[in-house]
Amino acid sequence: MGSGERLLFMNRGAIAEIDLSSISNNLRVVRNLSNNRPVIAVVKADAYGHGAVEVSRRLVSEGVEYLAVAFTEEAKELRGAGINAPIMVLFDPDTDDIFQYNLIPVIWDKRAAVLLSREGERRNIRVKVHIKVDTGMGRLGITGDAAKDILEIANMKGLTIDGIMSHFSEVDPSDVSFARQQICKFDSLKNELSKTGLSVNLFHIANSAAVMILPESHFDAVRPGLMLYGYSPVQKSEVRSQKSEKKTEPIPAMTVKTKILTIRRLPANTPISYGRTFVTKRDSIVGVIPVGYADGYFRAFSNNAEVIVKDMIVPVIGRVCMDITMIDLTGVEHVAEGDEVIVMGRRGNISIDASALALQAETSPYEILTSLGSRATRVYK
Numbered sequence: 001m002g003s004g005e006r007l008l009f010m011n012r013g014a015i016a017e018i019d020l021s022s023i024s025n026n027l028r029v030v031r032n033l034s035n036n037r038p039v040i041a042v043v044k045a046d047a048y049g050h051g052a053v054e055v056s057r058r059l060v061s062e063g064v065e066y067l068a069v070a071f072t073e074e075a076k077e078l079r080g081a082g083i084n085a086p087i088m089v090l091f092d093p094d095t096d097d098i099f100q101y102n103l104i105p106v107i108w109d110k111r112a113a114v115l116l117s118r119e120g121e122r123r124n125i126r127v128k129v130h131i132k133v134d135t136g137m138g139r140l141g142i143t144g145d146a147a148k149d150i151l152e153i154a155n156m157k158g159l160t161i162d163g164i165m166s167h168f169s170e171v172d173p174s175d176v177s178f179a180r181q182q183i184c185k186f187d188s189l190k191n192e193l194s195k196t197g198l199s200v201n202l203f204h205i206a207n208s209a210a211v212m213i214l215p216e217s218h219f220d221a222v223r224p225g226l227m228l229y230g231y232s233p234v235q236k237s238e239v240r241s242q243k244s245e246k247k248t249e250p251i252p253a254m255t256v257k258t259k260i261l262t263i264r265r266l267p268a269n270t271p272i273s274y275g276r277t278f279v280t281k282r283d284s285i286v287g288v289i290p291v292g293y294a295d296g297y298f299r300a301f302s303n304n305a306e307v308i309v310k311d312m313i314v315p316v317i318g319r320v321c322m323d324i325t326m327i328d329l330t331g332v333e334h335v336a337e338g339d340e341v342i343v344m345g346r347r348g349n350i351s352i353d354a355s356a357l358a359l360q361a362e363t364s365p366y367e368i369l370t371s372l373g374s375r376a377t378r379v380y381k
Helices: 020-033 044-049 052-061 071-081 095-100 110-123 146-156 175-197 208-213 354-361 365-376
Strands: 017-018 041-042 066-069 088-090 104-105 127-131 157-167 200-208 254-259 262-266 285-290 305-310 310-316 325-328 340-347 351-354 375-379
Touching: 017 365, 020 208, 044 052, 044 365, 052 066, 052 071, 052 262, 066 071, 071 088, 071 095, 095 110, 095 208, 104 110, 110 127, 110 157, 127 146, 146 175, 157 175, 175 200, 200 208, 254 365, 285 340, 285 365, 305 351, 310 351, 340 365, 351 354, 354 365
Parallel strands: 017 375, 041 066, 066 088, 088 104, 104 127, 127 157, 157 200
Antiparallel strands: 017 254, 254 340, 262 285, 285 325, 305 310, 305 340, 310 325, 340 351
């Protein structure tokens, strides 16, 4: 090996740096916008790729009232990490796990309520439940005469109705008419149940977008997901005004980085990667980075995305491969193998965030975060 040569030893894929102080900031934004209503923090899908255990620990330390996961396996991981906060399970009322790990199931039909009631009665325990009603999502939830079914569930032994919830189909700032129809249905249900004397702790429907632009949807609690991780589902100009001292914009918590694996100096008319979809038009400096679609960096980014190298935006060239991606470093001064590459994040005034990548891949920030975050090696600061 010559004196000018070196070998770079790298982990597979990228490093995802998770800034927990941004998570704390984003929770404060939620509280400011919702006038300090209780927060049900959605940490499903490994906290949208940010790591459910560490994120939940931070949220609990900041006083969040509830955590919400999709399935009991996710809740068991949090309990195994010593997290004792109330945990709501959105889609998986596994009876044994609910009781063993002291979880709060969301139920959407009387059949599940009967099973939980019988088990609660057998154990001489009243389990808290949240009941989901369908106001227009068409996915899960009680339909028809929801008040009648809820009152029947309320009379079942072994159950305590802690909350009633619904889910928005969409909260589009350009047309919130359907969202307002859902709010109206939910509010009517609340009023109808109130007249019966049924006492329910929390009515909740507000997701991140509704937290930001539909204060009438906040009811007794809010249920943010995406904005806890630093992304707004709506444009900044559409967020309802706040006092100047209150921040209304979340801060992205995840930065995804890698390093240049090798640098190649190639002449004009050299094809790059599979299918020759990119051919150099000049003598070029091409960098190879150890991130590919197996690491959550989509093939849709082929010839269609940028990364940050030394305070410069540089394009992805050629098709994204399973394990590696090529970038055009021509014009970047003093670049070397091992230099840092920001795949998603900020350097100075330059930013590539999940929303921008989502536009390029014709998907959503949710998919970008869960794909890159779940497959990267995570570090916390």
